[in-house]
Amino acid sequence: MSPHRERLGGQLAALAALALLVAVFTLDPTPAVSPDAILRAARGLAGALIWILAATGLGGAILGSSSLAGALFLGTGVLGLGLFGLAWVGLFSGPALGGVAVAASCGWLLRPKIELPKLDAAGWAVALVCGAPALINALAPPTDTDEIYQHLAIPSQLLHVRGLLGGLLHPDASRPIPVHTLYAAAMSFGGEPAPKLLHLLWAAVGLNHLRGLGDRWLGAPAGGAAALTLLGSYTFARELGLAYNNLPAAWWGLLAVEAAVAGRRKELAAYAGMALACKYTAAPVVVAAYLITWRGLGPRAVPTMAALTAGALAWVAPYWLRNASEGLHPLFPYAGWPEAEGIVFTYNERYGLGRDWASMLLLPWNMVVHAETTSYKFLGQVSPAGLLAIPGMALAAWSRPAARPVLAAAAVAFVGWALGPHWLRYLLPAAPLLGLAVGAAAVALPSWGRAVLVIGGVLGLPASWGPWLGPTAQEAAVVVGATPRETLLKERVPGWGAIEYINKYTESDARVALLFSWPGYYVERPYVLGSVEDHVPARHLLLTQGDAALTTLRDLGVTHAVVGEVRFLKKTYPFLDDERFRREFTEPEAALGELLLKEGTVVFEEGRYAVWRFPDGDR
Amino acid sequence: MFFSTRLAPPRAGRVALLGVCLLGLGLGYGAGEAQEGGRLSSEAAVPLGRLSVSSLRPGVGQEVWVEVPYAGPFPADPAWEGVDEERGTLARLITQAPGAVRVGAFGLSTTLQVQPGANRGPLPNPKAPARALPFVSEPCDDPRFPQLSGLWAIGCDGQPLSRAEHILDGEQVSLEGAPVRPGLGGGVLYGAGPGDHGLWRPPSVVSSPEAHRVPEVGIAPPGTDGVTGALSVADALWVFELEGRLRESLRARPAPWMPPAVDGPWVAWVELGEAWLFGEDIYVRHKDWREGAPLVRRAGSQRHVAASEGFVGWIEDAAVCVESLETGERRCVPASPGPSRRLSLWGAVACWEDYGGEDIDVVCSDGLALRRPGHQHNPSRIGPWLLFREGNQTLLAQAEWIVLDDDDLRAAPVGATLADPLALRGARAEGGVRYTVSLPPGEVIVERRVGEDWVLGETIEGGAVVQIEAPHGDAVRLRSAP
Secondary structure: OOHHHHHHHHHHHHHHHHHHHHHHHHHOOOOOOOHHHHHHHHHHHHHHHHHHHHHHHHHHHHHOEEEHHHHHHHHHHHHHHHHHHHHHOOOOOHHHHHHHHHHHHHHHHHOOEEEOOOOOHHHHHHHHHHHHHHHHHHHOOOOOHHHHHHHOHHHHHHHHHOOOOOOOOOHHHHOOOHHHHHHHHHHHHHOOHHHHHHHHHHHHHHHHHHHHHHHHHHOOOHHHHHHHHHHOOHHHHOOOOOOOOHHHHHHHHHHHHHHHHHOOHHHHHHHHHHHHHHOHHHHHHHHHHHHHHHOOOHHHHHHHHHHHHHHHHOOOHHHHHHHHHOOOOOOOOOOOOOOOOOOOOOOHHHOOOOOOHHHHHOHHHHHHHOOOOOOOOOOOOOOOHHHHOHHHHHHHHHHOHHHHHHHHHHHHHHHHHHHOOOOHHHHHHHHHHHHHHHHHHHHHOOHHHHHHHHHHHHHOHHHHHHHHHHHHHHHHHHHOOOOOHHHHHHHHOOOHHHHHHHHHHOOOOOOEEEEOOOOHHHOOOOEEEOOOOOOHHHHHHHHHHHHHHHHHHHHOOOOEEEEEOOOOOHHHOOOOOHHHHHHHHHHHHHHHHHHHHHHOEEEEEEOOEEEEEOOOOOO | OOOOOOOOOOOOOOEEEEEEOOOOOOOEEEOOOOOHHHOOOOOOOOOEOOOEEOOOOOEOOOEEEEEOOEOOOOOOOOOOOOOOOOOOOEEEEEEOOOEEEEEEEOOEEEEEEEEOOOOOOOOOOOOOOEEEOHHHOOOOOOOOOOEEEOOEEEEOOOOOOOEEEEOOOOOEEEOOOOOOOOEEEOOEEEEOOOOOOEEEOOOOOOEOOOOOOOOOOOOOOOEEOOOEEEEEEOOEEEEEEOOOOOEEEEEOOEOOOOOOEEEOOEEEEEEOOOHHHHOOEEEEEEOOOOOOEEEEOOOOOOEEEEEEOOEEEEEOOOEEEEEEOOOOEEEEEEOOOOOOOOOEEEOOEEEEEEOOOOOOEEEEOOOOEEOOOOOEEEEEEEOOEEEEEEOOEEEEEEOOOEEEOOOOOOEEEOOOEEEOOOOHHHEEEOOOEEEEEEOOOOEEEEEEEEOOEEEEEEEEEOOOEEEEEEOOOOOEEEEEOO
């Protein structure tokens, strides 16, 4: 057979295989993956890729020549802030988003030089092993607490009102929301899975960049060790397929440190500001990056550092200005809850195993050995490889000058985290630096020492991947369309029955208050309040409005309330005295119960959640 | 026709019309042939529901409510003059002279027998010592449980309602594969739908293999009287024999969470069809009817329907109502049911959570009330027995006696009701009164009111529908035999 005919035959055979593939999945009466599931995933992926390409084009055009991560995350940061501006002026609509995507994609016309990542066979294997469950997470209906009250609820509201919400009635939306605007944009094009797929693609690019950076700075296998340490940690891995803001903050933080090491100061300021705007818990990483830039320059560099700081804060300032323009504290909702002295957004003492000196010194040990994914004992799990690498890190700091900036930055970031709540999720912005520190140790250690790290990492996998993969397996059946979506939602979303009642049985003009409940993402009616940390919004309403709390809501047009029964436990607030606990927690909840008895009618109840209707609701 | 102005013929009972807003329908009054048992006819062009009246034997000067719900679609046909969607369906009358008074709206009518005297004032409140039932004290996820089903107190063990304790002999059983969200009634538990399916008849601990299967769990627990079941689904109400194979689907938009109520040929449910305009309404359907009809369809939230022994009851925003399904005679007592999660009905006696005091109490329409320190919740009544929750306990109260007044919906007075200051509540029925009441098993001592005293009478056996004669025409008291 001639080569031409052989090629043609090959093409035809491949075409036939493709046709068979389509036939199998569309005509099989009990398909392994339903066509709807495939279409949903494809649309989500398209929605995510549009913004990946647009951001990369934009970032590449700005930088001219860059790594893929550098261009992608710079463009993402610019788009995040730009879309915030669009929302602020009330133009957050489909056509406007389309225009922004097209405009940003025009960056490709400038033919930026973007260094595409290379992945060896081992890298692909890791990507497949970790990417598959993360992909399932991304395609599954959102059930994670933070997704359904914040990270996807805010984008959903942005699309619904085509502008910004915020203030005391929507405190979550008063946060800096650079990634949420992009999640909204992705959701607008690709539906529900798009934001999570966007986050997953960001993570893939970020991890690969970390791997390359580690090898480049510290020598192989530092990059691989860094990436594997992160992937071997529950707290990191479970967020891969979720739409969160910890990992984007981590990638921006890593790029800021990279820019600091390379002396690219404008990029440092930009990435640092983006990281900070993404999540305030990135502050220690930003400080570390600035210290790297400042090292050896002394007081004469203060003006330069001040200018760089101003450059970074310029990425956060719009969110502060917006809060200030609405009469709120710039840092609201983290601070500045009006008329309610004593309202604390987050009690640092609630997390970890103590904050005395001994506990602080034992922190690296405790956070590995005593961490639990389901309790306030660090509320997460990290790979033991990090703890095992500490001697190696000391060795690297002593023997390898090239590792010192990374190790110092990691140390600063870790200490910064330790000063805040000991919640492992808050450590994520520093995770790439800590991973690089493990990588530095791996390089410094002899081969059998590296083996110890590997063994530790592998032995730690069940504790980290178990709580991740178990629920993921349950999600898989929903993702392929074998199990109805509602089955999962009913099981995992607290108060799902009450939310269903609101969506099915209230009028379209009903307005809902979420009191001590939070699945705002699924509420198909305009809603107010919801929960952030310790149910601050509902408690604040009750503490400041007293007996008029429900009247206030009704005056705002609220017709129904979804009310959760929290039953605050004193033992989870051991650091509060009885009086304060009673005043701030049990009394507001009890007061709400009394008010509802007087002013509402319960029309649905399931477990701890009830729907109350106020007079004239539904009339 | 809008408000009839025909003069009443001589000897007719007269009424003063205080206000009629019967959807603009005409309300006629005058002498008429009293219809047997208050049966109603409907020849109206305007679609109407049942006619209900607050008292078929009101005293002179007593206020009487007449209600005919409009049963057609909204908005109403503008050709129907006076149909008023906003003002509701109630007419209010004050009787002025003894005699028969026919009240009607278009083709629907009934006859009031206006009496010279009337019972007034509250019913006496018997003592009701209570004891704990630890076997069924485990809290349930759904605060509407534990509950009585016949003489069995049904409680939880974790989520499923697997524990049953007989309130008379104390027998305790643990049901196998018990349901989480069953319908209780007539001594059975019926769980509907996949995962909750089954029919348990304690003391048998296993489910009946003949239990009717439904493909869905429904949007509320099922309702049952022990023989027939009803299940609310998204856009229908399913009615079926608990051990039969056929299932009937009624067009309805039943409320979620609130179970339908079943009593013999009747099924009642909370309807959301016009909730956007009126709030929840109550619909009923007799098995011989093709569709359900509104029983109450007006502004306000009528909810938590229950049915028992020929009566249907429900909760309103500021009242609790019970209506005879046979006669349409309806009694609504002012109440503060607040956010009560259900209504308990034993015949014409309703029990509910009362939120009008300093704490939550349990009160019943026959005078029995548990006003104990702390909150009392979730009443469940049969005869003198009242199951309720207090703190983390399930308690069973036993009234020392229960009273049947001659004004009770279960009473059939022979002659006219006369004022008698010595009688309980100031009136008695001339010629005597017959009470028809369903009593739980056990011997009961009958005490009849004669003058100011209670005269000890015969001992009767419960466990059936019994008839008790009171020749003096006043109340009787029923006391459990020691």
